[in-house]
Amino acid sequence: MATSDVKPKSISRAKKWSEEIENLYRFQQAGYRDEIEYKQVKQVAMVDRWPETGYVKKLQRRDNTFFYYNKERECEDKEVHKVKVYV
Numbered sequence: 297m298a299t300s301d302v303k304p305k306s307i308s309r310a311k312k313w314s315e316e317i318e319n320l321y322r323f324q325q326a327g328y329r330d331e332i333e334y335k336q337v338k339q340v341a342m343v344d345r346w347p348e349t350g351y352v353k354k355l356q357r358r359d360n361t362f363f364y365y366n367k368e369r370e371c372e373d374k375e376v377h378k379v380k381v382y383v
Contacts, residue, residue: 302332304382313369313376319352321371321379326355326363329382 310317320330328334331343334355344353346367355363371379 302336304329306383308381308383310376310379310381313371313373315350317376317379317381318369318371320381321375322352322355322363322365324379326357328355329380 310320323330323334326334328337334343335341337358338356343355345351346353349367351367351369352365354365357363
């Protein structure tokens, strides 16, 4: 499998919470742009997710420490505008 450098064409800020924004928030807290970048850097095929909600469960940061997340929403309304949405 050849890994290609996928670069975003544009960026915007999240305006409203959604499940997609929740997962982006978790990736960005761990230091990654999104799931694509995480998979490229860590060379993993799948991301650990909660089966009930589909939210990201565990991420490994670049310094090899782990972030563990709850089943429930963690991105509060006051944090939504900090999430970057790449296209």
